[in-house]
């Protein structure tokens with residue numbers, strides 16, 4: 219399967235397919251469907267310093283070719299993630315993960331990133347400065363280049379593993395944020411997180427999501443993600459993990475053409491638990507169809 | 523085991539003006555408890571639709587659903603011989619080993635279907651079963667003959683009195699002196715809460731929530747309970763009455 223492999227900051231992945239944070243739990247739920255060791259890696263659920271319950275329900279609203287979620291970073295807190303969730307994952311999964319971390323202050327990011335850095339199972343630390351669900355903190359870090367840079371610098375100062383900053387699309391100029399985190403020392407960029415959205419019940423006229431707004435994702439957002447990855451690839455020299463609306467092997471090829479070195483699959487895992495497996499199995503024949511020998515050779519080919 | 527399966531439609535017929543019964547060809551050896559559910563793929567709709575198991579045989583699975591939106595409307599157009607995709611073995615269902623020898627089973631509206639499989643199971647286990655079914659009106663009632671043919675005590679009530687007793691399932695529970703019996707119920711939230719407050723006994727209640735995945739990955743369906751956070755799709759939909767943190 220050499221033709222599928224890609225390298226992220228010196229870490230060789232068997233293939234570029236990584237389930238996205240928040241849509242794959244801590245991985246082990248999916249081992250009842252297939253052998254998750256076939257995945258390139260796994261991005262684990264957004265982890266915070268303290269345990270969080272998240273937002274009230276309803277947290278999910280269906281949309282055309284996508285969904286809105288307002289989970290609000292429900293997670294057991296970093297210590298439990300390390301002492302309980304990672305061991306459960308290690309029983310069924312033998313590769314390294316992309317550990318997604320969230321925070322409401324620079325201190326919190328720093329503390330969580332430091333703890334993740336010490337874990338063998340962590341290959342990359344992914345800093346979510348973009349979750350649109352939480353009313354304080356999260357949002358502002360990702361929408362202001364200066365604050366985004368500060369988080370990056372602070373996390374880089376306490377870690378040895380590659381740090382990827384996960385960007386929010388809910389900004390006017392994503393390139394300025396990407397450049398700021400690169401200048402602050404980020405090893406890579408994950409993009410995009412969800413787009414802020416809302417839905418209303420036709421009978422009552424009221425919001426479907428208890429929190430009113432939530433993060434919109436799924437195939438419907440793919441063109442937005444492709445456009446942003448294309449713009450950012452042009453402006454930075456660090457690798458990009460492309461995220462947003464990926465559901466098929468064709469989508470992977472399109473996202474890598476725009477500039478992604480690897481990709482993540484989010485909402486599609488909810489809709490179809492076998493999504494990542496099917497994408498990986500389909501890749502060779504779709505590559506054949508388009509005359510692609512190796513995936514490495516198509517990264518950013520839109521720019522050549 | 524949770525698996526994605528293609529099933530042939532054996533029957534899809536209306537039971538009322540908006541409630542349908544769909545029978546699927548399916549090897550049902552994955553079912554652990556009545557009250558579990560499947561997630562039904564609807565072409566053109568992004569998410570699957572959770573529907574409770576109503577009844578099953580070795581080779582068939584019965585679902586009863588109410589047409590409330592686009593997805594259930596598309597389901598209602600399916601013909602015998604069409605193929606439906608379902609994700610099986612979701613949720614915990616009713617663990618009848620927690621119940622006593624005499625039980626009252628209460629269903630309201632589209633909460634009625636899973637109570638049929640549950641009643642059958644309790645009868646098989648030799649329990650004394652009382653069934654109370656509530657509907658908005660006579661035109662909304664379904665499956666009464668099926669319940670009656672189980673040979674147990676079945677009572678019906680409607681909000682407008684057009685069929686059976688006028689009132690709620692809890693009124694019937696009081697009238698029949700069943701407030702000390704272990705209860706198992708599925709229906710709208712106000713009904714579940716009324717049962718909880720009216721009864722002197724413990725029981726098992728089945729809840730609904732909007733779901734993303736239906737198998738435990740997205741945290742879309744979480745609820746707080748007295749013993750911690752639970753996912754309606756994995757640790758539920760059936761909860762022990764003593765575990766529930768009621769919101770008003």
Ligand SMILES: Cc1cc2nc3c(=O)[nH]c(=O)nc-3n(C[C@H](O)[C@H](O)[C@H](O)COP(=O)(O)OP(=O)(O)OC[C@H]3O[C@@H](n4cnc5c(N)ncnc54)[C@H](O)[C@@H]3O)c2cc1C
Pocket residue numbers: 279280559569570571572573574575586587588589590591592593594595613632635636729730731732733759
């Ligand atoms: C565990 C469980 C078991 C269920 N069992 C049954 C059953 O046996 N029979 C039956 O008629 N109904 C049942 N429901 C409710 C059923 O899932 C919804 O009526 C159905 O999803 C509506 O889909 P729609 O496309 O017609 O409606 P729409 O309103 O168009 O659906 C839009 C979205 O909202 C979701 N949604 C809408 N209403 C509900 C609801 N009440 N609960 C959860 N999600 C909802 C849909 O799944 C979909 O994602 C059950 C729900 C749950 C959670």
Ligand SMILES: Cc1cc2nc3c(=O)[nH]c(=O)nc-3n(C[C@H](O)[C@H](O)[C@H](O)COP(=O)(O)O)c2cc1C
Pocket residue numbers: 238239240241263264265287289291318346349384410411412433435436437439461462463464482483484485486734740742
């Ligand atoms: C249910 C759900 C939960 C999510 N939780 C997180 C999270 O905890 N941390 C994070 O960085 N992104 C989270 N995301 C965003 C995804 O990781 C991804 O960036 C986004 O959904 C876009 O990809 P998609 O279009 O493939 O879904 C979540 C998305 C969904 C649908």
Ligand code: FES
Pocket residue numbers: 732733734735736737738739740741742743744753754755756
């Ligand atoms: S619906 Fe995804 S965890 Fe329950």
